[in-house]
Amino acid sequence: MYIQLLYMKELEDILKTKSEMPLAKKTVLNISYTSTTIKDSMLHVLKPFDISIEQFNVLRILRGQHGKPTNLQDIQDRMVSKMSNTTRLVDKLILKGFVERFICEKNRRKVDIFITEKGLKALLEIDPVIEKTEAHIASPLTQEELQTLNHLLTKLRD
Amino acid sequence: MYIQLLYMKELEDILKTKSEMPLAKKTVLNISYTSTTIKDSMLHVLKPFDISIEQFNVLRILRGQHGKPTNLQDIQDRMVSKMSNTTRLVDKLILKGFVERFICEKNRRKVDIFITEKGLKALLEIDPVIEKTEAHIASPLTQEELQTLNHLLTKLRD
DNA sequence: GTACAACAATTGTATATACAAATGTAATCG
DNA sequence: CGATTACATTTGTATATACAATTGTTGTAC
Numbered sequence: 001m002y003i004q005l006l007y008m009k010e011l012e013d014i015l016k017t018k019s020e021m022p023l024a025k026k027t028v029l030n031i032s033y034t035s036t037t038i039k040d041s042m043l044h045v046l047k048p049f050d051i052s053i054e055q056f057n058v059l060r061i062l063r064g065q066h067g068k069p070t071n072l073q074d075i076q077d078r079m080v081s082k083m084s085n086t087t088r089l090v091d092k093l094i095l096k097g098f099v100e101r102f103i104c105e106k107n108r109r110k111v112d113i114f115i116t117e118k119g120l121k122a123l124l125e126i127d128p129v130i131e132k133t134e135a136h137i138a139s140p141l142t143q144e145e146l147q148t149l150n151h152l153l154t155k156l157r158d
Numbered sequence: 159m160y161i162q163l164l165y166m167k168e169l170e171d172i173l174k175t176k177s178e179m180p181l182a183k184k185t186v187l188n189i190s191y192t193s194t195t196i197k198d199s200m201l202h203v204l205k206p207f208d209i210s211i212e213q214f215n216v217l218r219i220l221r222g223q224h225g226k227p228t229n230l231q232d233i234q235d236r237m238v239s240k241m242s243n244t245t246r247l248v249d250k251l252i253l254k255g256f257v258e259r260f261i262c263e264k265n266r267r268k269v270d271i272f273i274t275e276k277g278l279k280a281l282l283e284i285d286p287v288i289e290k291t292e293a294h295i296a297s298p299l300t301q302e303e304l305q306t307l308n309h310l311l312t313k314l315r316d
Numbered sequence: 317g318t319a320c321a322a323c324a325a326t327t328g329t330a331t332a333t334a335c336a337a338a339t340g341t342a343a344t345c346g
Numbered sequence: 347c348g349a350t351t352a353c354a355t356t357t358g359t360a361t362a363t364a365c366a367a368t369t370g371t372t373g374t375a376c
Contacts, residue, residue: 022292023308027292027296033315085335137185152307153188157195243362245325267370
């Protein structure tokens with residue numbers, strides 16, 4: 001994120017000033033830009049673990065299933081991006097030994113996916129780092145402001 | 159976006175309820191998810207024009223230069239994602255005839271990039287569609303709520 | 317004038333998303 | 347029982363980002 005601080009360019013200027021940009025456009029830009037800066041932060045702290053944000057999210061989804069077999073659609077429905085190619089994400093996690101995949105005995109079109117012990121261990125290591133980063137990201141706002149922000153974002157999606 | 163409405167899954171449930179999730183984590187998730195739904199909307203309306211959001215943004219940046227030669231770093235500094243591979247984006251816009259690239263005479267390490275007439279025409283066609291989409295995205299909130307949302311997002315990035 | 321460091325862009329490679337086509341399996345219909 | 351439709355995943359292909367290495371050019375130091 002320090003690279004971005006070196007360049008104070010048009011984007012921050014636009015977002016910080018009362019420019020003539022229509023409010024709807026400014027809102028869309030602001031959300032997109034903020035999301036990108038957050039992703040960059042996450043990417044930065046995840047880098048030493050050699051895992052992407054999306055792979056990490058898949059592991060968290062599987063952990064949340066508490067050993068219950070999960071199929072690809074279940075995973076995909078719980079992901080931030082609903083159009084992601086979940087087969088490929090799972091393929092890479094298999095290569096890392098973090099998940100395993102079996103053909104579903106009841107319905108062989110489906111696959112049953114589980115997180116492995118290695119995957120759970122990886123999450124135990126990464127969780128505190130991510131939580132610290134999330135806390136840092138949110139730190140410029142008060143609890144009340146965070147509540148308001150969440151409320152407005154949820155309302156926006158209706 | 160209608161596909162997402164068919165699945166009311168854990169994510170929206172988490173974001174809409176007072177779940178036990180820490181507020182920082184909820185905020186990060188909310189911003190990321192909202193940004194993704196916005197991108198999906200943009201992608202949907204841009205599809206008939208056979209242009210991506212990022213390509214569209216590059217054209218807008220170049221139009222904003224009013225014919226002034228622009229180099230790759232200038233473009234990249236003004237983009238939402240500062241790590242994008244701008245060379246590749248410009249390559250694709252050249253293939254579409256929307257921009258042209260010349261070696262800078264003063265400094266041959268640099269390239270001068272211009273939007274073409276065809277590119278300007280494309281923007282004239284796309285602009286109203288995008289503005290309508292942005293207005294639609296912002297429509298669930300009042301002007302005051304949008305001001306507050308923008309203020310909170312900007313403060314968050316400090 | 318030459319060597320070296322720095323700059324700007326390009327290229328290589330990897331990952332993720334987007335979207336359609338292909339493949340194998342299961343359910344349904346006649 | 348066979349044909350057809352639907353389902354779930356995989357694969358193919360394209361685009362964007364991420365990041366490092368490479369390439370050509372310019373600036374600086376001696």
